[in-house]
Amino acid sequence: MSVPANLKYTKEHEWVLIEGDQATIGITDFAQGELGDIVFVEIETVGQEIARDEVFGTVEAVKTVSDLFMPLSGNVLEKNAGLDNAPEAVNSDPYGDGWMIKIKMSNPAEVEQLLSADAYKELTGH
Amino acid sequence: MKNTALYETHLKLGAKMVPFAGYNMPVSYSGIKAEHQAVRQALGMFDVSHMGEFLVKGPHALDLIQYVTSNDAAKLSPGKVQYSCLPNGQGGIVDDLLVYCLSDEKYLLVVNASNIEKDWNWISKHNEWDVELEDMSENLSLLAVQGPKATEVLQKLTEVKLADIPYYHFVAGTFAGVEDVIISATGYTGAGGFELYLPNSSATKVWNLIMEAGADYGILPAGLGCRDTLRLEMGFCLYGNDINDTTSPLEAGLGWITKFTKEFIDSDYLQQQKTAGLQKKLVAFEMIDRGIPRQHYSIKNAAGELLGEVTSGSESPSTGKLIGMGYVTSAYASVGSELFIDIRDKLIKAVVVKLPFYQAP
Secondary structure, eight states: OOOOTTSEEOTTSEEEEEETTEEEEEEOHHHHHHHOSEEEEEOOOTTOEEOTTSEEEEEEESSOEEEEEOSSOEEEEEEOTHHHHOTTHHHHOTTTTTOOEEEEESOGGGGGGSBOHHHHHHHTTO | OEEOTTHHHHHHTTOEEEEETTEEEEEESSOHHHHHHHHHHSOEEEEOTTSEEEEEESTTHHHHHHHHOSSOGGGOOTTBEEEEEEEOSSSSEEEEEEEEEEETTEEEEEEOGGGHHHHHHHHHHTOTTOOEEEEOTTTEEEEEEESTTHHHHHGGGBSSOGGGSOTTBEEEEEETTEEEEEEESOOSSSSOEEEEEEEHHHHHHHHHHHHHHHGGGTOEEOOHHHHHHHHHHHTOOOBTTTBOTTSOTTTTTOGGGOOTTSOOTTHHHHHHHHHHOOSEEEEEEEESSSOOOOTTOEEEOTTOOEEEEEEEEEEOTTTOOEEEEEEEEGGGOSTTOEEEEEETTEEEEEEEEOSOSOOOO
16 A cells, blocks of 8 residues: 655545645545545535535445545635546545646645655555 | 455455455455456356355155245256245245255245345244254355356366256256265356355365366356345345345246245235235336436326336446336336436436346347
């Protein structure tokens, strides 16, 4: 299982890449493995201001549907439109082509509450 | 939680295990889509040993079966299998099952794992003929070897002429050195193939021999996840989803296994229901707009009025279409009817289609 050291993580199995006041968000390698083949990513919150822990979208695997939660409060700037036609990128490249949204953080202090790669590995038992 | 005889084998193969009907069962190994495609295009093997098996023996065995099941078991002869259901005395369904005719006075009933105890109690309660019943569920393993390469691969392991066994027939013979294996040309995938009933003690050996025999043909171990997508593409009912204690076999489209040529539990009631006309029907639908229908989502009409509920839904791995089944009021049940599925508070358009969703080329 891959857990890149340059990313931050949440207990909800999301990863966050911090770049200035912006953050890119996706789900972890562990999460995609647990969900199985992903067939649909629905994100209809672009342009919205969403608080931490609120739902910004849903991800559907063959057998399950799961909500996607904001790891940080912020404005959703952009979604990964490539997932409309290739949702399987979340399985094959969760930290790259499988990214889900970019946000502008409204409270950068929240970053401190995210998990480090080591803490996330511990959480998932790896 | 119980394990099948193949539990260790599944772990070694890296299966993702889930609790299902009281058993630890493999939901997938390499991925639902890959396993699904292997079954449709080549070969997949399922451990479905959690299924229940009851032996029914004695001069009145057929009388009991005729009374508790809806299909006409008198049509069976040794070597034949029949799909049937157990009506529940209140217009609903206790379970769906397979009836194997082993001889004129000996039958094998194969039932869903989740219903083993319920079915046993129900059949025993109606056993006014003192027919001998034996629960074989804990002793028998069941391998479903499904896909277009099944006959060719399995033929390497038996002298029984597999190509000569018609659909819904079986032969009890020696398979991979194991005597008295029931080799049954059945399966719930629509991909063709066989189901093998054998003693637990031989399960691992036979599983491994089949994996070896199928290696050059692209065989994959297949889990319950793709078993569900495969059966849904065919429109086969899954107990607990599409049929249950409150759904009538007629509403579920199982009129073809509901035979009024004999008396059985609920035969009068169901005959009346048929005559009066059905209030609701199980339909198959495809999504027109993007959205995956899931069990318990509401089905509505264009005006937003509730018509019923989704009972099964998924992306079809074979076609990429988004498909489902559900009950709707009969006025909306004809092919071409427009339906709307309530997906996270949005009405997403769908259309009623004919089954199956997928046909092998």
